[in-house]
Amino acid sequence: MSDKRLYSAAAARNRGPILDVLRNVLPPKGRVLEIASGSGEHAIHFAAHLPALTFAPSDPNAHARESVAAWIAAAGLTNVAAPLALDAAATPWPIDRADALLCINMIHISPWAATQGLFANAGAILPTGAPLYLYGPYKRDGAHTAPSNAQFEEWLHAQNPAYGVRDLEAVAELAAGAGFEGPQIVEMPANNLSVTFRRRA
Numbered sequence: 001m002s003d004k005r006l007y008s009a010a011a012a013r014n015r016g017p018i019l020d021v022l023r024n025v026l027p028p029k030g031r032v033l034e035i036a037s038g039s040g041e042h043a044i045h046f047a048a049h050l051p052a053l054t055f056a057p058s059d060p061n062a063h064a065r066e067s068v069a070a071w072i073a074a075a076g077l078t079n080v081a082a083p084l085a086l087d088a089a090a091t092p093w094p095i096d097r098a099d100a101l102l103c104i105n106m107i108h109i110s111p112w113a114a115t116q117g118l119f120a121n122a123g124a125i126l127p128t129g130a131p132l133y134l135y136g137p138y139k140r141d142g143a144h145t146a147p148s149n150a151q152f153e154e155w156l157h158a159q160n161p162a163y164g165v166r167d168l169e170a171v172a173e174l175a176a177g178a179g180f181e182g183p184q185i186v187e188m189p190a191n192n193l194s195v196t197f198r199r200r201a
Contacts (some may be wrong), residue, residue, distance in 0.1 A: 030099030
């Protein structure tokens with residue numbers, strides 16, 4: 001049987017810095033839903049270092065879910081659930097409750113409808129005070145924070161005109177409308193941001 005694990009150089013680089021932030025963001029215990037898990041390397045890394053939490057990875061892509069399942073099997077972890085088939089833009093999601101939500105490097109590599117669905121659905125399943133954590137590049141006040149991000153956006157538009165580095169203020173406005181407060185922002189390596197919103201009462 002062939003190894004179905006996918007590998008992401010970006011995940012290998014950023015998982016350590018992201019974990020450092022998540023230690024101060026995630027609850028001490030509970031279920032953490034990850035949207036757009038991709039290869040599955042993030043979920044495995046976080047689960048290995050945060051054993052009191054249960055991670056629920058998800059992805060709309062069948063090949064990605066196969067990779068996630070292969071990583072779970074290889075790691076032998078008991079606090080990672082089987083990957084869910086979940087499209088952020090679809091309603092309802094196939095999970096009715098989570099104590100935290102992670103979404104890493106999705107918002108810029110998906111249509112805006114996926115971000116709209118992310119907040120609308122997250123608002124329905126997260127309890128008061130629960131975090132919704134985002135990671136990736138963002139514009140601030142309509143401007144790129146680095147020339148490399150502008151070049152990256154040109155590449156994204158070439159892949160799909162619906163993709164693009166989002167304006168953080170537009171994301172925050174969407175979050176507020178869906179019942180979230182924040183954001184709390186941590187600057188990350190390679191001109192990325194950790195952005196955390198919390199569910200309002």
